[in-house]
Amino acid sequence: xxxxxxxxxxxxxxxxxxxxxxxxxxxxxxxxxxxxxxxxxxxxxxxxxxxxxxxxxxxxxxxxxxxxxxxxxxxxxxxxxxxxxxxxxxxxxxxxxxxxxxxxxxxxxxxxxxxxxxxxxxxxxxxxxxxxxxxxxxxxxxxxxxxxxxxxxxxxxxxxxxxxxxxxxxxxxxxxxxxxxxxxxxxxxxxxxxxxxxxxxxxxxxxxxxxxxxxxxxxxxxxxxxxxxxxxxxxxxxxxxxxxxxxxxxxxxxxxxxxxxxxxxxxxxxxxxxxxxxxxxxxxxxxxxxxxx
Numbered sequence: 032x033x034x035x036x037x038x039x040x041x042x043x044x045x046x047x048x049x050x051x052x053x054x055x056x057x058x059x060x061x062x063x064x065x066x067x068x069x070x071x072x073x074x075x076x077x078x079x080x081x082x083x084x085x086x087x088x089x090x091x092x093x094x095x096x097x098x099x100x101x102x103x104x105x106x107x108x109x110x111x112x113x114x115x116x117x118x119x120x121x122x123x124x125x126x127x128x129x130x131x132x133x134x135x136x137x138x139x140x141x142x143x144x145x146x147x148x149x150x151x152x153x154x155x156x157x158x159x160x161x162x163x164x165x166x167x168x169x170x171x172x173x174x175x176x177x178x179x180x181x182x183x184x185x186x187x188x189x190x191x192x193x194x195x196x197x198x199x200x201x202x203x204x205x206x207x208x209x210x211x212x213x214x215x216x217x218x219x220x221x222x223x224x225x226x227x228x229x230x231x232x233x234x235x236x237x238x239x240x241x242x243x244x245x246x247x248x249x250x251x252x253x254x255x256x257x258x259x260x261x262x263x264x265x266x267x268x269x270x271x272x273x274x275x276x277x278x279x280x281x282x283x284x285x286x287x288x289x290x291x292x293x294x295x296x297x298x299x300x301x302x303x304x305x306x307x308x309x310x311x312x313x314x315x316x317x318x319x320x321x322x323x324x
Contacts, residue, residue, distance in 0.1 A: 034106065036070040037099040039063045040078060044096050047086045097169060104170025108311060122313040123152040127163040127175035129233060130258040132300060135277030136176070136194070140324050144317050151313045157257075159231040164188065167305055173314035176321075178233040179299040190301040193321060198237070198296040199279050200289045201262070202271040209271055214292040218245050224252035224270035226261050233298065238273045241296055262286065 042052035043063070053060040071078050076091035088096065111123055128137060133155065141153060156166065160177040164185055167175050179190065200215050202208070210219040220242060227249065228235040242249045252270035258278065265272050266285045273296065279288045302321055304310050310318060 032070065032073055033066075034102075036066050037102055039066050040070060040092075040095065041099050041103060043067060043079065043086065044088060044092065044099075049086065101168075101170045105308060108170065108173070108308070111311060119148050119313055119316060120150040122150070122311065123154055124311070124314045124317050125154045125156070125171065125173045126314075126317065127156045127158060127166055127172045127177075129160060129163070129176065129178060130157045131234060131275050131278050132176045133157055134258050135275055135281055136300070136324075138281075140317075140321055144320055148313065148316070160233055161231060164303070167303060170305070170308070173304065173310045174318055175303045177301055177303050179301045181303075187306055188303050189306045190303045191322065193300045193302050195297055195299050197276045198234075198273050198291060198298065199276050200271055200291060201265050201274055201279050201286045202289065203266055203268040204285070204287045206268055206271075206287075208287065209289055210292075213289070215289050216292045217241050217296075218247075220249065220271075221245070221247040222250060225249050226256065226264045226270040226272045227251045227254035228261055228272075229255045229257070234273065234275075237296060237298060 038056055039052065039058070042055045043049055046052045046055060049064055049067075050060050053063040056063065067078065074091065074095075077089050078092035078095060080087045080089055126137075137155075141155075144151070145153065156163070156172060158166070160181060163172065163175040163177050164181055166172045168185065168187060176193065177190070179192065181188075181190070200209050200220075209215045209223060225238075227238070239249060253264050256264060258274070261272050261274070262278075262282055264270065273291075275298065276288075279286065302318060304314075304318070309315070
């Protein structure tokens, strides 16, 4: 099995078209087809069902695809690691983070990292913890900031707790104060119009679970937004939202911030990476700065 054959296989699997795949990897279509057939002979199984205008993966192809992607991603990481200069004057870090962490925690740390290592490219991917764990596992990210506990525990990942953060309620100053006082209890949110994040957002799951634990379903005025959209909707008076204190502090202009009464709600942010592959040198340096922030 050759590395090049895996590249060709993944290209066909993603485009579902031999000619477009050949254009993608800059090779003649007959050569690509020949290499795919050679790979199939070596594996002893067809990888594609070939019909005019309809290329689909066989069961063997479905099994090979995630493994091939991971091999290619690991090879790409190795290439970049070897190419880095001794003083971290070049290279890249692929960092995943939930949108709220991007808004609250990352700006200051990334600014400090960039000032120290201006030649390192920072590639940031926002997503929910479930998506980020999947991207880590397939080698598409070097590090990820995720919310614990993970939606699906993974023994292939190493996690280190970074911080435990309080959640607060944000609302428009032109609207009545939630709870009518200096703090708000979860039961006070019953019947309140809420602005809710999209499905897959860790904050959505945590807030909905807290309301259900008090015996009621939250009432959504608007749902489906990312962090910036949710804060904008709250400022306009559409409803209130539960967000991390760090986000409220950084983006609190035009918002009323009300703490939750004890015991409140909290979330734990952790730094995760694959257990079987050491992060590249530049990623390890960013990891150190995050842990020492």
